[in-house]
Amino acid sequence: MDPLLQSLIIENDKKIVLLVLDGVGGLPAEKNGKTELETAKIPNLDNLARESECGLHLPIDYGITPGSAPGHLALFGYAPLSFPIGRGVVAAMGIGFPMKAGDVAVRVNFATSDASGNITDRRAGRIPTEKCDELCKLLSKVNIPGIEVFVQPVKDYRACAVFRGPGLSDHVADTDTQKVNEKPLDPKPTSEKGKKTAETAKEFIRQARELLKNEKPANDLLMRGFAELPHIPSMKDRFRLDPMAIAVYPDYKGVSRLVGMTVEDSCTDLAAQMSALKNNWEKHTFFFIHHKYTDSKGEDGDFAAKVAEIEKVDKIIPEILKLKPDVLIVTGDHSTPAIMKSHSSHPVPFLINAANIRADETTAFGERECAKGLWGIIKSPILMQIALAYADKILKFGA
Amino acid sequence: MDPLLQSLIIENDKKIVLLVLDGVGGLPAEKNGKTELETAKIPNLDNLARESECGLHLPIDYGITPGSAPGHLALFGYAPLSFPIGRGVVAAMGIGFPMKAGDVAVRVNFATSDASGNITDRRAGRIPTEKCDELCKLLSKVNIPGIEVFVQPVKDYRACAVFRGPGLSDHVADTDTQKVNEKPLDPKPTSEKGKKTAETAKEFIRQARELLKNEKPANDLLMRGFAELPHIPSMKDRFRLDPMAIAVYPDYKGVSRLVGMTVEDSCTDLAAQMSALKNNWEKHTFFFIHHKYTDSKGEDGDFAAKVAEIEKVDKIIPEILKLKPDVLIVTGDHSTPAIMKSHSSHPVPFLINAANIRADETTAFGERECAKGLWGIIKSPILMQIALAYADKILKFGA
Numbered sequence: 001m002d003p004l005l006q007s008l009i010i011e012n013d014k015k016i017v018l019l020v021l022d023g024v025g026g027l028p029a030e031k032n033g034k035t036e037l038e039t040a041k042i043p044n045l046d047n048l049a050r051e052s053e054c055g056l057h058l059p060i061d062y063g064i065t066p067g068s069a070p071g072h073l074a075l076f077g078y079a080p081l082s083f084p085i086g087r088g089v090v091a092a093m094g095i096g097f098p099m100k101a102g103d104v105a106v107r108v109n110f111a112t113s114d115a116s117g118n119i120t121d122r123r124a125g126r127i128p129t130e131k132c133d134e135l136c137k138l139l140s141k142v143n144i145p146g147i148e149v150f151v152q153p154v155k156d157y158r159a160c161a162v163f164r165g166p167g168l169s170d171h172v173a174d175t176d177t178q179k180v181n182e183k184p185l186d187p188k189p190t191s192e193k194g195k196k197t198a199e200t201a202k203e204f205i206r207q208a209r210e211l212l213k214n215e216k217p218a219n220d221l222l223m224r225g226f227a228e229l230p231h232i233p234s235m236k237d238r239f240r241l242d243p244m245a246i247a248v249y250p251d252y253k254g255v256s257r258l259v260g261m262t263v264e265d266s267c268t269d270l271a272a273q274m275s276a277l278k279n280n281w282e283k284h285t286f287f288f289i290h291h292k293y294t295d296s297k298g299e300d301g302d303f304a305a306k307v308a309e310i311e312k313v314d315k316i317i318p319e320i321l322k323l324k325p326d327v328l329i330v331t332g333d334h335s336t337p338a339i340m341k342s343h344s345s346h347p348v349p350f351l352i353n354a355a356n357i358r359a360d361e362t363t364a365f366g367e368r369e370c371a372k373g374l375w376g377i378i379k380s381p382i383l384m385q386i387a388l389a390y391a392d393k394i395l396k397f398g399a
Numbered sequence: 400m401d402p403l404l405q406s407l408i409i410e411n412d413k414k415i416v417l418l419v420l421d422g423v424g425g426l427p428a429e430k431n432g433k434t435e436l437e438t439a440k441i442p443n444l445d446n447l448a449r450e451s452e453c454g455l456h457l458p459i460d461y462g463i464t465p466g467s468a469p470g471h472l473a474l475f476g477y478a479p480l481s482f483p484i485g486r487g488v489v490a491a492m493g494i495g496f497p498m499k500a501g502d503v504a505v506r507v508n509f510a511t512s513d514a515s516g517n518i519t520d521r522r523a524g525r526i527p528t529e530k531c532d533e534l535c536k537l538l539s540k541v542n543i544p545g546i547e548v549f550v551q552p553v554k555d556y557r558a559c560a561v562f563r564g565p566g567l568s569d570h571v572a573d574t575d576t577q578k579v580n581e582k583p584l585d586p587k588p589t590s591e592k593g594k595k596t597a598e599t600a601k602e603f604i605r606q607a608r609e610l611l612k613n614e615k616p617a618n619d620l621l622m623r624g625f626a627e628l629p630h631i632p633s634m635k636d637r638f639r640l641d642p643m644a645i646a647v648y649p650d651y652k653g654v655s656r657l658v659g660m661t662v663e664d665s666c667t668d669l670a671a672q673m674s675a676l677k678n679n680w681e682k683h684t685f686f687f688i689h690h691k692y693t694d695s696k697g698e699d700g701d702f703a704a705k706v707a708e709i710e711k712v713d714k715i716i717p718e719i720l721k722l723k724p725d726v727l728i729v730t731g732d733h734s735t736p737a738i739m740k741s742h743s744s745h746p747v748p749f750l751i752n753a754a755n756i757r758a759d760e761t762t763a764f765g766e767r768e769c770a771k772g773l774w775g776i777i778k779s780p781i782l783m784q785i786a787l788a789y790a791d792k793i794l795k796f797g798a
Contacts, residue, residue: 027755031450035757056773060796062781063788064404067797080797081403087798107798225798340755343795345788347773367757371773 001077001238001385005397011240014326014391017277017287018075021313022068022252023295025335025348025367029303036294036303036338037349038366040310044317045330045365049351054362054373056347057380059334065345068295071333072255076288077239077384078232085258086170086227091160093254095152096265099229104168104197106226108151108159109176110135110218117183117220122176123157124218132159135218142207147200154250157218163200169193169228172201176222184222197226234260235286239388244280246273247290256288270312274319281323289320295343298336306338327354327387330365347377354390400476400637400784404796410639413725413790416676416686417474420712421467421651422694424734424747424766428702435693435702435737436748437765439709443716444729444764448750453761453772455746456779458733464744467694470732471654475687476638476783477631484657485569485626490559492653494551495664498628503567503596505625507550507558508575509534509617516582516619521575522556523617531558534617541606546599553649556617562599568592568627571600575621583621596625633659634685638787643679645672646689655687669711673718680722688719694742697735705737726753726786729764746776753789 026036059066059074060081069090070080088105099105110132112121127135132153139151139161147165154160171194175184187201201223212219235243237260245256246264253263262284264276273289280287291313297306320328331350334343349370351362360374371377375386388394425435458465458473459480468489469479487504498504509531511520526534531552538550538560546564553559570593574583586600600622611618634642636659644655645663652662661683663675672688679686690712696705719727730749733742748769750761759773770776774785787793 027757032758061401061404061784062777063784063786063793064407065788065793065795067795070797081401084403085797090798337755344755345785345793346755346757368759368773371757371759376775377773 001381006238008395008397009240009388010393010395012391012393013285014393015281015285015287016241016327016387016391017289017320017325017329019289019313019320019328019330020072020075020291021294021310021330021332022290022292023298023334023336023343024310024332025337025344025346026298026306027337027339027344027346029339035367036298036306037310038364038368040307040314042311042314042365044314046363048317048330048353049362049365049369051359052351052353052362053357053360053375054349054351054370055375056367056370056377057331057350057383058347058377059380063345065343066334067343068251068333069255072252073259074380075331075333075383076235076259077381078259079381083230083232085230085255087225088160088170088227089229089258090251090254091154091158092162093257094250094252095154095160096253096257097150097152097160097162099162100164101229102168103162103164104170104226104228105160105162106201107224108161109222109224110157110159111220111222112217113220119180119182119184119220119222121217122178122180122222127157127218129153129155131218132157135159135212135215138211139208141211142204144200144203149204161204161223163197167196168200169197170226172198172226174224175205176224184220187223201226230258232258236260239384240393241286242284243286243288244284245288245290246276247288248273249290249292252290252292261288270316274316277320278323294332295336298338299341301338301341303338327352327391329383329387331383350383352383352386352390356390400780405637407794407796408639408787409792409794411790411792412684413792414680414684414686415640415726415786415790416688416719416724416728418688418712418719418727418729419471419474419690420693420709420729420731421689421691422697422733422735422742423709423731424736424743424745425697425705426736426738426743426745428738434766435697435705436709437767439706439713441710441713441764443713445762447716447729447752448761448764448768450758451750451752451761452756452759452774453748453750453769454774455766455769455776456730456749456782457746457776458779462744464742465733466742467650467732468654471651472658473779474730474732474782475634475658476780477658478780482629482631484629484654486624487559487569487626488628488657489650489653490553490557491561492656493649493651494553494559495652495656496549496551496559496561498561499563500628501567502561502563503569503625503627504559504561505600506623507560508621508623509556509558510619510621511616512619518579518581518583518619518621520616521577521579521621526556526617528552528554530617531556534558534611534614537610538607540610541603543599543602548603560603560622562596566595567599568596569625571597571625573623574604575623583619586622600625629657631657635659638783639792640685641683642685642687643683644687644689645675646687647672648689648691651689651691660687669715673715676719677722693731694735697737698740700737700740702737726751726789728782728786730782749782751782751785751789755789
């Protein structure tokens, strides 16, 4: 958002709800067929679409597949190319680790390697979080002179390491080749600045392998996304919103913390998320509600299960509407077509509902219906501008 | 394309075909009538449109009429305003002239002038290429101390002159007023840097008129588009594609060479172009197939002939589909409505077909059907981004 336009933003009590079905955008399972969203029985969302303004949004750019962090940043009103966030930071923020300026965080995946050091399972048989916790405690024995090392569990086989000390930087390449039957790479600096961190990480891995050598299946580890804390203005400073995140998964809490959201940390399912929304309704002016499993089922390639997750979200719509949000956006952070088993570049359907709108001719909440919506295809951060406007939070520009 | 996004591009074997019907966009011949494309009987393209994602594209900007070179650059994924190419360079590249840095090329049109020097025919009665060749040989007698001069035929009345020597620049205005019954202008520098080139061109014209004085009808010449070689990164460097151009007309081969395409130089018609496509299918990852005559007939103002040219292209669609391209784009480089007898600024219809797409409700390949397509109106270079994405050539951005 242009700084001049940003200066027009005012604070008021009106409430904006952003409901994100992670990876909701999809593709037909067969030629001329329907997408997941077009298949789902979602009477509440379809009704809402009929009374809303609809369109498709692009988190980053045409043809670009968004990761989760930039996908969400874009929905929060931040152009992702202007605010790159490394994977390590997303992981650290997700578990609420209090990173400081100069810290370097990195995502650690526990893995299995064979006698010759080749990776045989990049996820160590998807060990449970409890086991991950235990291994992280074991790794706290790593001792690197002059550097503080923090190792904390994230979820399943995923952990996060943070290095703290002078002269560190995130100019270090991943050790994870993303392939099996290969040795992991040594951490290598990508510039002179990354030298000390690369050496630190190398020593960490050496000691960690020693500590893990008798573990089964998690006798090895992979590192991805060395990252320093980026400088991102808060939603309070940028949009004069008092935002709250109501999410289940750590990574999404992490991105929310990066933009200064209050994070509801206790929810484990949609019902709890709805209770949290009700209980905190008077306290905030922006609510981000996140449902992860649409994306997970898409990544699994399970079309029917993704459809079922979409239908679950449909059922909470009346509860949200009962609170009478001034603006309600329903959308995804990117597409995750089940037939692709991955995120994709396809634009994401959205609806925006508010008092003063021109409901368009969209008759259902789906990719091709939203393509007929009045907004056409827009870059995702524009959604926040429209939401602020429809919540009467932007003054007139010019006399 | 943002450099950060460009860094996400990977190389793979998937094949992209870009089929360009030059100037295909049109206008109705009468109020509420159909355009050339809407009139044409094109069952193959209509079928393809039904199974594709459609839209309209703008090569340069709203309201801007593209020349051939920027129109094609835009389709090749280069924002034309960032890579200006002079007409002289297009002509030189088209005939395969090996320009060097510092050379200045200019398009030369043989013309007819009367006794007082007023132009009576800007195309010298459209003399055949053989005559043009002969005249160019005659002009090789021009002698300018310290400057090498090359004059070569292009097609019909069109030729190309290249000046080589120290201190030359392309800061020189056209001599062609684009009007008849007027004298051509003297070549004038548009800045101090153009002074020497303007003097060189003036001397060239003086000697040329002397050499041509007894020719009928080509007793004069006009110069357009003084141009130096621009610095354009190749499609290989920019998009990691191995591109081939299969075109008949010299200018389009020229633009293709500028972006580093291998140029198939022997084709004279669509049948030969299809053979070349088949014969080279395994050797490249990007194929640009160009059909000129849709534009020529539009320029001639011959609505029915333009319709017939579109129908000719429709017949080759099954041959292209038989090769199973991973991505197929069918479009034009600009509009050339027969009723305007010229290029125009109207957005150009396109379809893009690939495995993982959301076929939209476009029921035919035409301007107004494509306007209903899901992409809406986009800038032309975006098409390349979408094509790369649909050929799985762009990595995910961010964690």
